[in-house]
Amino acid sequence: xxxxxxxxxxxxxxxxxxxxxxxxxxxxxxxxxxxxxxxxxxxxxxxxxxxxxxxxxxxxxxxxxxxxxxxxxxxxxxxxxxxxxxxxxxxxxxxxxxxxxxxxxxxxxxxxxxxxx
Amino acid sequence: xxxxxxxxxxxxxxxxxxxxxxxxxxxxxxxxxxxxxxxxxxxxxxxxxxxxxxxxxxxxxxxxxxxxxxxxxxxxxxxxxxxxxxxxxxxxxxxxxxxxxxxxxxxxxxxxxxx
Numbered sequence: 679x680x681x682x683x684x685x686x687x688x689x690x691x692x693x694x695x696x697x698x699x700x701x702x703x704x705x706x707x708x709x710x711x712x713x714x715x716x717x718x719x720x721x722x723x724x725x726x727x728x729x730x731x732x733x734x735x736x737x738x739x740x741x742x743x744x745x746x747x748x749x750x751x752x753x754x755x756x757x758x759x760x761x762x763x764x765x766x767x768x769x770x771x772x773x774x775x776x777x778x779x780x781x782x783x784x785x786x787x788x789x790x791x792x793x794x795x
Numbered sequence: 796x797x798x799x800x801x802x803x804x805x806x807x808x809x810x811x812x813x814x815x816x817x818x819x820x821x822x823x824x825x826x827x828x829x830x831x832x833x834x835x836x837x838x839x840x841x842x843x844x845x846x847x848x849x850x851x852x853x854x855x856x857x858x859x860x861x862x863x864x865x866x867x868x869x870x871x872x873x874x875x876x877x878x879x880x881x882x883x884x885x886x887x888x889x890x891x892x893x894x895x896x897x898x899x900x901x902x903x904x905x906x907x908x909x910x
Contacts, residue, residue, distance in 0.1 A: 682838070720799070721839070721884060721900035768838050783829070786838030 680704055682787035684769050690793045693759060699790045701752040701769030708773060710752040711784065712744055715766040727752060759794045766791050799887050801901025809909050814872040816904045818885035821866065825887035825899075830859065830870050833882045833903075842883070843870070875908045882906070 682703045691697050703710060712724040726733040727746040741763075743755040752769055770784040800819045808814045818828075826847055831839035845852045845859040845868065852859045858871040872879055882905050888898035 718902065720902050721886075723898055770838070783841045783844070786831075786840065788836065788838050 682769055682771055682785050684767075684787035684790050686790060687788065688791045688793075690795060691756070691759065692795055693761070695759075696755070696757040698756065699754040699767055699769075699792075701754075701787055703750055703752075703769075703771035703785070703787075705771055705785060706773070707771035707785070708749050709771060710746060710749070711770040711772075712742075712752065712754050713768040713770065713786075715768055715789065721768070725754075756792075759792075761794050764792055764794045799885060799899045799901045801885050801904060803904060804902070805905040805907070807907045807909060808875045810875065810877060812875050812908075814875045814879065814906055814908070815869055816883055816885070816906070817867065817869045818887075818901050819865075819867045820887045820899075822887070822889070822899075823866070824889040827888045828859070828861065828868050829886050829888075830857075831884045831886065831900075833884065839884060872906075875906075877908045877910050880906055880908050 682701065685700045689697060709728040711726050714722045714724055724738050724742065725744040730746050730749055741758050745753040745755060754767060766789040768789045769787040772784045798821055802817050806814060827844065829844035830842045832842045833839040843852060843854050843857045843859055845861050847861065847863050850861050856873045859868060860871065861868045870883060882903045884903045885901040886898055
């Protein structure tokens with residue numbers, strides 16, 4: 679596997695379910711990100727992990743919970759989601775650590791298309 | 796202060812023509828301006844990026860023009876090809892001293908090149 683991989687590619691879940699999205703990067707990067715991409719809205723940065731340290735994004739509801747066990751893996755745990763959370767969730771990685779992470783090239787995975795019913 | 800306004804929302808260009816997408820930002824702290832290209836079913840991929848110390852950057856058929864005083868930057872695709880049909884996102888980011896890195900994306904432009 680090369681680049682950034684995400685699983686599953688598609689997910690349908692009910693509002694009472696608990697599920698997790700997985701991201702893995704094979705690029706040796708030290709920063710990883712979760713983005714939400716909704717139709718007709720700008721790409722929204724949800725969470726940043728740099729050197730396995732999380733940078734909070736206060737606008738993200740607590741029903742989204744990220745986990746970064748090491749620099750290659752990133753999870754997004756989902757519980758009691760709402761229909762408006764249906765979107766494409768993109769993972770990305772970059773090299774540079776916290777000070778330079780967002781100003782360095784980000785490599786995106788293909789995304790997980792999430793539908794909440 | 797944190798918005799990046801991108802236009803047009805969609806664009807149709809004849810093969811061989813020039814595609815132009817514009818972005819404007821408000822926060823003068825931004826110091827890195829990338830453009831990403833996204834094909835259906837794929838994540839965005841970095842196309843070209845510029846820092847505010849230059850007014851233009853060219854890579855092949857793709858050129859970024861940057862106007863620091865107007866806080867605007869644009870992507871020009873010369874000799875547009877059907878394979879360029881995709882959604883393009885501009886973005887602006889800043890490295891801030893208090894760990895609060897920011898990156899703001901435009902809403903995207905759906906480009907269609909007619910064969």
